[in-house]
Amino acid sequence: MTAEDALPPPRVFPGGTIPGLLLLGDLAWIEKTFGPPLVRLHRDGTARVAAAVIPGGTPTPWLAREFPRLRLAAHLDALDEPPDTLALIATPLRQRPAKISQALRRGWHVLSACPPADNAAETTRLCELARRNEVSLSVDLPHRLAPWFRWLRLAASGRALGGCVTFRLHEGGDEISPSEVPPAGAWIDPGLRAFDLIANWFGDMQPLSAADDALGGVEAVARAEFAMAAGFRGSLRLDRDRSAPPSYLLRCRRGTVCWDTASATPARLRLDASVDELTGILRGREPDANRGPAGTRELQLRQLLGAAIRGNEPANHATTLLPALTMADHCRRVRSSLPLPWLSANESAVAASLSLHGRAA
Amino acid sequence: MKVAIFNAAGAIGARxxxxxxxSGSPQPVALAPAPAGLARAARFAVSLKLVDPASTESLRSALSGCSSMVFAPADEDEPARIVESAATLARACAKGAIRRLVMISEAGPADRKAAEPEDGAESLPGLLPGPRSAALAEAEAVLLEVRVEHLPLTIVLRTGTVFGARVPSFAELARGLESGEGPRPLADAPWNGLHLDNLVAATRAALSARIIEQRVFTLTDPAAITEEAFRAAVARELGVSAGVATNLPREPTEGTAHQIQGFNVEKQLGYRPAVDLAEGLRRSCAWWRHARD
Structure with a gap:
């Protein structure tokens, strides 16, 4: 069975109409990340890419080619899409909450780039607004549908290799949101994905320490250590300075699992005891390399459209991101300064002063 | 003084x-062709600007308010992009407010002993062969021609192999030494290295030096050692074995390339190295340990 065979069939609203999609924000990012899934959904009649907000008024070559009947507007207010339209919003983070609010008030479902807002309080407010308007606010979290995510969650659950003893997560090689200037700090991008992974795999956590290298701006490198409610500890390194590809290491009582996206064989499993039963659970569930980011985003869109038609909460509802956002808030609040040992003595003194008094984020 | 630094994404630009x-001066304005390239500079409350290296208008707009500029191609810049950026930069600087343009040409002089003890740029050692060096040489020519018609005075700093914090080739060397892998250098090949902080010191000097003619300077660190000795020194600083026991020279050897080339740079730009080789290695390896752990 291929990934495509497993996809749910197209659904329609009562009366036979299919959901409409509206695109707003960084269209280059939307094309890069959602391009093939949007085209496929549009062509197979699952959804109709109906409108886009383009301040300049000229569609990108991709939009003009793939969706020639697209309605264009310079502002969101100028569009008159029907309720239950799905708005895909990828504006810069500073403008995102306002645009999401606007869309939710129009009765549109929203799929937002991650995160909908840069803190948990604002995201909670948006979730409440969505609830009052009886629409859904979901977040682009394709990693949750990636095969490796479920595979590692299975390992982390303790059924295969015994309980987790410790973990080490490195993130930083790829960004999860549209790029912008100034960039969001590392605690947000890619930090939120890492916090979401930890929350999904290991449950509740408490940060023991958090440090970053912001000196009046936003952090490029951040580190944190956690104590998990399950009784073990783990560490996280977010690094946009060296931009190393993501890698995850889970040490369990009876073995170790490594997931290194830069490696030709990203998954490595080492068993400390050669018991066949141990491998049985994981064997046959190894990640499906054929489903890349485009595949997971298509699955995400299909699930979201299905939920909208059935009136269900989507799996990626923004409330499910709140634990990760709360953790990012907490780390930013308690953070200390990372040492920068390559600086001269004078630079170190100035850096110490900036770190204490000059943090902008 | 505001100085635009392009490309701020690279190790040189970031440092x-x-x-x-x-240090509080000059005031940097970080330029990069992609938002991700500004992540390093965004740690500070500095001006960040996205530029399209193919668009004169984009660069001109980004340079507004700046009186000087440093053009430091990043390691990851494609050779064709380097030349294109230089050409666009030359057009953007034309009749603008940029008075001085410093280009960092990190190509690694192939033979520093070829330099003569003179002030002129005619007797410079050649660049190492390869498409990147060719592109840097072409970019140098493009920017040096700017002076003919327009105001910016271009100074080219043709450097040895730069090492220091965030430099990919240094990270590769350190990783190779720690894992016991990596290529073995030729035992007697000279190490034409330059610590990043010395390059920054030279750039600072070039931005403010009283000089009226455009020049090309070559720049390497004072210590005259071989590649193998350098590798051994890095290994020692990292606490691993490189299989070679070599001590760093305490002083530049008499008659070495540094004295030939440094004379030029120190006299005309007022450049003084910020760190000696031992301190440069300490800072570089400290960065590596910080980045690795």
Whole structure:
């Protein structure tokens, strides 16, 4: 069975109409990340890419080619899409909450780039607004549908290799949101994905320490250590300075699992005891390399459209991101300064002063 | 004085933004072709600007308010992109407010002993062969021609192999030494290296030096050692074995390339190295340990 065979069939609203999609924000990012899934959904009649907000008024070559009947507007207010339209919003983070609010008030479902807002309080407010308007606010979290995510969650659950003893997560090689200037700090991008992974795999956590290298701006490198409610500890390194590809290491009582996206064989499993039963659970569930980011985003869109038609909460509802956002808030609040040992003595003194008094984020 | 630094995404550009900002002068403006390239500079409250290296208008707009500029191609820049950026930069600087343009040409002089003890640029050692060096040489020519018609005075700093914090080739060397892998250098090949902080010091000098004619300077660190000795020194600083026991020279050897080339740079630009080789290695390896752990 291929990934495509497993996809749910197209659904329609009562009366036979299919959901409409509206695109707003960084269209280059939307094309890069959602391009093939949007085209496929549009062509197979699952959804109709109906409108886009383009301040300049000229569609990108991709939009003009793939969706020639697209309605264009310079502002969101100028569009008159029907309720239950799905708005895909990828504006810069500073403008995102306002645009999401606007869309939710129009009765549109929203799929937002991650995160909908840069803190948990604002995201909670948006979730409440969505609830009052009886629409859904979901977040682009394709990693949750990636095969490796479920595979590692299975390992982390303790059924295969015994309980987790410790973990080490490195993130930083790829960004999860549209790029912008100034960039969001590392605690947000890619930090939120890492916090979401930890929350999904290991449950509740408490940060023991958090440090970053912001000196009046936003952090490029951040580190944190956690104590998990399950009784073990783990560490996280977010690094946009060296931009190393993501890698995850889970040490369990009876073995170790490594997931290194830069490696030709990203998954490595080492068993400390050669018991066949141990491998049985994981064997046959190894990640499906054929489903890349485009595949997971298509699955995400299909699930979201299905939920909208059935009136269900989507799996990626923004409330499910709140634990990760709360953790990012907490780390930013308690953070200390990372040492920068390559600086001269004078630079170190100035850096110490900036770190204490000059943090902008 | 505001100085635009392009490309702030690279190790050289990032360290320049860091040093200038932390010392309070000159005021850096970080330029990069993609938002991700500004992540390093965004740690500070400095001006960040996205530029399209193919668009004169984009660069001209980004340079507004700046009186000087440093053009430091990043390691990851494609050779064709380097030449294109230089050409666009030359057009953007034309009749603008940029009075001085410093280009960092990190191509690694192939033979520093070929330099003569003179002030002129005619007797410079050649660049190492390869498409990147060719592109850097072409970019140098493009920017040096700017002076003919327009105001900016171009100074080219043709450097040895730069090492230091965030430099990919240094990270590769350190990783190779720690894992016991990596290529073995030729035992007697000279190490034409330059610590990043010395390059920043030379750039600072080039931005403010009283000089009226455009020049090309070559720049390497004072210590005259071989590649193998350098590798051994890095290994020692990292606490691993390189299989070679070599001590760093305490002083530049008489008659070495440094004295030939450094004379030129020190006299005309007022450049003084910020760190000696031992301190440069200490800072570089400290960065590596910080980045690795």
């Amino acid at each position: 320049m933004v860091e040093t200038f900002h932390l």
